Amino acid sequence: MVQLFHLTFTQGFFIGQLSVIVIVYIFLRFFLFCTKEELKNVQEESYPLSPSNEKSTTEFNDATHKVTPSLSEIYDVKTHEEESLDWFNVLVAQALSQIRQDAVSDDAALKKLQTLFNGKRKPSFLGPIHIKSISLGQRYPVFSNCRIQAQPDDTNGLRATMDLSLEDDIHFVVNTSAVLNVPRPAFAMLPVSLSVRIVHIRGKLSIYFSQSSKSAKRAYLNFTFDPDFDMGIEIQSLVGSRSKLQDIPKIAHIIETRIRKWFITRCVSPQFQQISIPNIWPSSAREGHRQKSTE
Amino acid sequence: MVQLFHLTFTQGFFIGQLSVIVIVYIFLRFFLFCTKEELKNVQEESYPLSPSNEKSTTEFNDATHKVTPSLSEIYDVKTHEEESLDWFNVLVAQALSQIRQDAVSDDAALKKLQTLFNGKRKPSFLGPIHIKSISLGQRYPVFSNCRIQAQPDDTNGLRATMDLSLEDDIHFVVNTSAVLNVPRPAFAMLPVSLSVRIVHIRGKLSIYFSQSSKSAKRAYLNFTFDPDFDMGIEIQSLVGSRSKLQDIPKIAHIIETRIRKWFITRCVSPQFQQISIPNIWPSSAREGHRQKSTE
Numbered sequence: 001m002v003q004l005f006h007l008t009f010t011q012g013f014f015i016g017q018l019s020v021i022v023i024v025y026i027f028l029r030f031f032l033f034c035t036k037e038e039l040k041n042v043q044e045e046s047y048p049l050s051p052s053n054e055k056s057t058t059e060f061n062d063a064t065h066k067v068t069p070s071l072s073e074i075y076d077v078k079t080h081e082e083e084s085l086d087w088f089n090v091l092v093a094q095a096l097s098q099i100r101q102d103a104v105s106d107d108a109a110l111k112k113l114q115t116l117f118n119g120k121r122k123p124s125f126l127g128p129i130h131i132k133s134i135s136l137g138q139r140y141p142v143f144s145n146c147r148i149q150a151q152p153d154d155t156n157g158l159r160a161t162m163d164l165s166l167e168d169d170i171h172f173v174v175n176t177s178a179v180l181n182v183p184r185p186a187f188a189m190l191p192v193s194l195s196v197r198i199v200h201i202r203g204k205l206s207i208y209f210s211q212s213s214k215s216a217k218r219a220y221l222n223f224t225f226d227p228d229f230d231m232g233i234e235i236q237s238l239v240g241s242r243s244k245l246q247d248i249p250k251i252a253h254i255i256e257t258r259i260r261k262w263f264i265t266r267c268v269s270p271q272f273q274q275i276s277i278p279n280i281w282p283s284s285a286r287e288g289h290r291q292k293s294t295e
Numbered sequence: 296m297v298q299l300f301h302l303t304f305t306q307g308f309f310i311g312q313l314s315v316i317v318i319v320y321i322f323l324r325f326f327l328f329c330t331k332e333e334l335k336n337v338q339e340e341s342y343p344l345s346p347s348n349e350k351s352t353t354e355f356n357d358a359t360h361k362v363t364p365s366l367s368e369i370y371d372v373k374t375h376e377e378e379s380l381d382w383f384n385v386l387v388a389q390a391l392s393q394i395r396q397d398a399v400s401d402d403a404a405l406k407k408l409q410t411l412f413n414g415k416r417k418p419s420f421l422g423p424i425h426i427k428s429i430s431l432g433q434r435y436p437v438f439s440n441c442r443i444q445a446q447p448d449d450t451n452g453l454r455a456t457m458d459l460s461l462e463d464d465i466h467f468v469v470n471t472s473a474v475l476n477v478p479r480p481a482f483a484m485l486p487v488s489l490s491v492r493i494v495h496i497r498g499k500l501s502i503y504f505s506q507s508s509k510s511a512k513r514a515y516l517n518f519t520f521d522p523d524f525d526m527g528i529e530i531q532s533l534v535g536s537r538s539k540l541q542d543i544p545k546i547a548h549i550i551e552t553r554i555r556k557w558f559i560t561r562c563v564s565p566q567f568q569q570i571s572i573p574n575i576w577p578s579s580a581r582e583g584h585r586q587k588s589t590e
Contacts (some may be wrong), residue, residue, distance in 0.1 A: 033475065033483035034536040074435060075385045083379050087441045087455045090370045091516075094453065094504040095572065098514040101506070140369060146382045158389065160382045161441075180328065188328035209389040211396070219393040241329040277390065 016084075041240070073160055075148050082145040085162060100136045105267035110134055113172065127177035127189060137168035139160035143205070151208060159208030161226075164201065194236040196255060203229030224272035233259060361471075366453055370443050377440040380457060388435035395431045405429055408467065422472035422484060432463035438500070446503060453464060454503030459496065466492035488533040498524030501564070519567035528554055 103109035110131055117129040143162045151157030178190040204226040211219055235252040239245045267273055302535040396406035405426055412424040438457045446452030473485040499521040506514055534540045562568055 029483065031535070031538050033485055071385055071388055074388060074437070075381050080381060083382055085378070086370050086375060087378055087443050090366055090443045090453055091455055091502065091504065093366055093369060094506075095514070095516075098504065098572070102514075148382050149383050158385055160386055188324065188330070190328055190578070207386065209386065209393065211389075211393055219390070219397075221390075222311075240326070243326045246473055277393070 075158075077150060077158070080147065082147045085143040085146050088143055089140065092143070096140055103136055111138065117174065120268060123170055125181065127179050129174050129176040132175055132193075134171040134172040135170065137170040139166070139168040141201075142168040149206075157208060159206045161204055161206045164203055164205045164225075166201045167199070169197060171195060173252075190239060191241050192251075194251070194255065195234075195236040196230065196259070197234040197236075198259075200232040201229070201235055210274070212252050219277040220274040221277060222272040222274045223267070224269045225267050227264075227268055229263075229268060231260065231263065327457060370453075372445060372453070375442065377442045380438040380441050383438055384435065387438070391435055398431055404431065412469065420474050420476065421475050424469050424471040427468040427470055427488075429467040430465065434461070434463040436461040437495075444501075452503060454501045456499055456501045456521075459498055459500045459509055461496045462494070464492060466490060485534060486536050487546075489546070490531040491533075491552065491554070492506040492528055492529040493526065493554075495527040496524070497526075505569070507546060514572040515569040516572060517567040517569045518562070519564045520562050522559075522563055524558075526555065526558065 075269070113134060114129070114131050117131070122129065142165050144165070146160055148158050148161040150163050151159055155219045173193070175193050178192055179186055180188040180190070206224050206226070208222050209219060210222055233256050235247075235255050237246070237248055237251045239248060239251070266273060408429060409424070409426050412426070416422065437460050439460075441455055441457040443453050444456050459487050468488070468490045470486070470488050473487055474481055475483040475485070501519050501521070503517050504514060505517055528551050530542075530550050532541070532543055532546045534543060534546070560566060
């Protein structure tokens with residue numbers, strides 16, 4: 001015991017420090033820290049972390065099934081007034097001016113329409129179709145009176161309906177020829193020149209969601225017009241080589257019907273155009289797919 | 296001449312028909328129809344098809360450069376009132392309920408967050424992170440007071456700005472452990488349990504177009520928040536195995552800062568999220584690409 005008292009001040013100083021460190025180590029090691037095995041049991045115990053919400057572990061499965069405020073709390077379909085869409089018109093106008101700008105650059109629109117017209121479905125009695133001029137108009141569509149309505153075929157479903165009015169001058173001029181293949185192919189050609197001009201489109205546009213069914217895993221934003229749309233089309237035609245027959249009603253009628261039919265079979269209810277909404281959650285199917293593609 | 300009169304009525308009838316056919320044929324052949332060579336010259340002549348618009352051939356190049364009504368004619372930024380967005384809130388609510396539904400199906404959200412947390416960027420002193428529960432909330436964001444403003448850095452550019460308010464309970468509970476790797480790896484573990492809860496987000500959301508530059512050929516719809524957003528985050532923590540330290544301010548502060556930083560570096564101006572707008576006109580580059588891929 002006596003030797004202890006000959007340890008210098010410095011040694012005492014270090015021993016003192018050491019003792020505290022040992023005590024702290026013992027506290028940490030045996031009260032806070034634990035070994036791997038102990039860790040498992042600790043994390044199995046349910047943590048009463050959110051006192052305000054007693055079941056913290058199975059919360060996930062219940063949360064989304066709690067009573068979610070129905071959409072009618074946000075918007076009362078019967079009483080809500082129609083809303084203006086001027087801000088929306090500005091964004092659409094910017095998008096349209098971008099589309100028109102892209103259409104002009106390296107004659108992209110001209111080429112696309114020319115390829116479309118001279119595609120496989122061009123009737124044999126028509127010669128090659130040349131587009132002489134094309135204009136995607138200068139003005140902008142005006143959307144207005146937006147309101148939410150119940151879906152006609154699904155009372156739970158809601159859709160946004162808005163009035164659309166476009167007064168513009170979208171037109172193109174094409175040259176082609178009617179080919180007489182009797183008595184031999186291309187025996188004679190009837191030159192035809194056409195100017196097609198869309199001067200106004202008025203109608204009711206509906207936007208609605210189609211929820212993805214369990215398997216489909218994709219939701220869609222759909223766009224459709226009501227059948228009572230109004231489209232103003234002006235068609236001029238010039239047929240013949242030396243003497244020309246101008247504005248033959250029959251030709252105008254055929255082309256106008258074709259344009260309307262093209263529009264109705266794509267955009268008028270019950271038909272619709274749709275944009276698919278990416279599913280932000282990777283489903284196991286897609287992950288498997290991504291693993292396969294990365295192997 | 297006399298023999299002519301012995302031809303029967305029927306022969307006369309046929310000859311009569313033939314003569315008319317010949318006349319019509321001559322008229323069609325020489326006045327309306329032409330040969331292939333003649334067709335070329337006919338179609339080179341300019342067709343005065345749209346009297347109301349004298350230059351029908353070079354119309355395309357001029358049309359889009361005619362004076363396009365400027366956006367200020369549609370929307371006067373200085374005087375226009377703010378517009379309501381209730382219809383927009385309904386569509387956003389439908390999209391959100393779809394996202395929540397997808398998140399629940401086969402625990403997609405749980406898996407995604409777990410993979411994210413245990414990714415490469417997880418610090419070495421942290422053990423595996425287990426998500427005990429997750430909830431994407433039940434209520435819906437409310438957008439309001441939409442107005443068009445000039446872009447701060449581009450006086451020609453316009454953007455739609457709207458107020459966003461979301462009062463909800465988006466939260467998740469995770470279990471992990473702080474690993475002491477001294478004196479040997481995984482020498483001791485400090486169990487940590489965290490509950491992170493986002494209770495409100497308020498701010499100003501701006502939507503604007505970025506026109507595609509000539510080369511880029513893509514336009515984008517951009518979304519960004521103003522820096523003065525307000526996010527209410529509640530963090531609870533439980534540290535320790537036998538005796539537990541609850542709600543250590545330092546941990547709450549670290550996590551809250553991390554969440555804010557994550558949000559600011561992605562969604563707060565000058566950063567932005569963007570959706571690319573498909574270029575509906577195939578440019579020669581892409582067509583070349585498509586031809587190469589189809590060869």
